[in-house]
Amino acid sequence: MKSKVAVEVKGKQRQILSFTEKKTGDVYIRLYSGLQVGLPPNNKVIRQHRYSIHPSNQSQTYSMLKRTLEFVDEDSWTSSALTNAIKTNSGFFPVTIIRFDNLEAACYDLNVESADLIVPSFDPETQTLLMGLFVGNVDTPFPQHKDISVAQICFKSVRVVLMFLRVTLPAGVFGRISDSKTFPPDSVNDQIARSNLIQLMNGYTVEKSIEYFISMVIRQLQEHIQTQLSFIPNEEKELRDFIIEQSSQLIESISHLATT
Known part of the structure; x- marks a missing residue:
């Protein structure tokens, strides 16, 4: 099974995700976002950014999620996380939260006539698009939200939930990605940190998933705003204020969206 996700920008579809499900049940998610890591002269140009979900038969509880960044210099970075949300139906696990850039780069060009899922349009000159990608049990639907666009794609062994939010703030030329990572809870000495890690691995309820998404949206927007302010001279106090x-x-x- 293969599917593509695009968003309409100025009347044209811009590809942001593609999904491929293997016969083994593994699901590969390619993210079309981010042309590089870091800034020149220390930047690394990305060739492919993907996530993969592996519901291994070796565990009755856990599934592995892996992030892979491949660079044009043939270097690669990987990180992983474990969750039991998929197999035990304990909640929805946040794979990544993304603030998209203006989607003008060639990497967003759609190589087919139309995507399988089209996200409602946004105007990067006046808006910023943010997305949360969560995974959960295939038999547990995620309800719609009146202020957040929710889309779902079901595969043989996993449900992928996409949350989209448009905010009135011009998109920048740089995006932001916040991935979830896990490690053995027994390696964490602090009790509160260990409890938070276990909760993350279990996944969140619908309400907590929305709260998490909104909290990460706010964090990423605050970073975006600070970046914009850094380009405005201190002398232009009225504009800055x-x-x-x-x-x-x-x-x-x-912030009020998390409670509605």
């Missing part, structure tokens, strides 16, 4: 005031109102309005 205006942006800070408008941004504060935006962040406050977004």
Whole structure:
């Protein structure tokens, strides 16, 4: 099974995700976002950014999620996480939260006539698009939300939940990706940190998944706003104050979405 996800930008479909399900039940997710890691002269150009979900038969409880970054210099970075949300139906695991850039780069070009799933359009000149990618049990649907667009794709052994939010803030030329990572809870001495790690591995309820998504959205937007402010000279105090005031109102309005 293969499927492509695109978003409409200025009347054209821009590819942001593609999914491939193998006969083994493994699911590969390619993310079309981010042209490089770091900034010149120390940047590394990305050839492919993907996630893979492996519901191994060796465990009755856990599934492995792996992130792979392949670079044009043939170097690669990998990281992994474990979750029992898929097999035990204990919640929804947040794989990654993404703030997209303006989607103008050639890597977003769609190589087919139309994607299988088309996300409602957004205007990068006035809006920023953010996405949360969660996974859970294939038989447990994620309900719709009145302010957050929710799309779901079911594979043989896993349900993928995509949450989309558009905010009134111009998209930048750089995006932001926040991946989840796990490690053995027994290796964590702090009791609160260990409890939080176990909860993450178990996955979150629908309500907690939305809260997590909104909290990460706010964090990424705050970073985006600070980057924008860094390009405005201190002498332009009125402009800086205006942006800070408008941004504060935006962040406050977004924070209320977690409780609606």
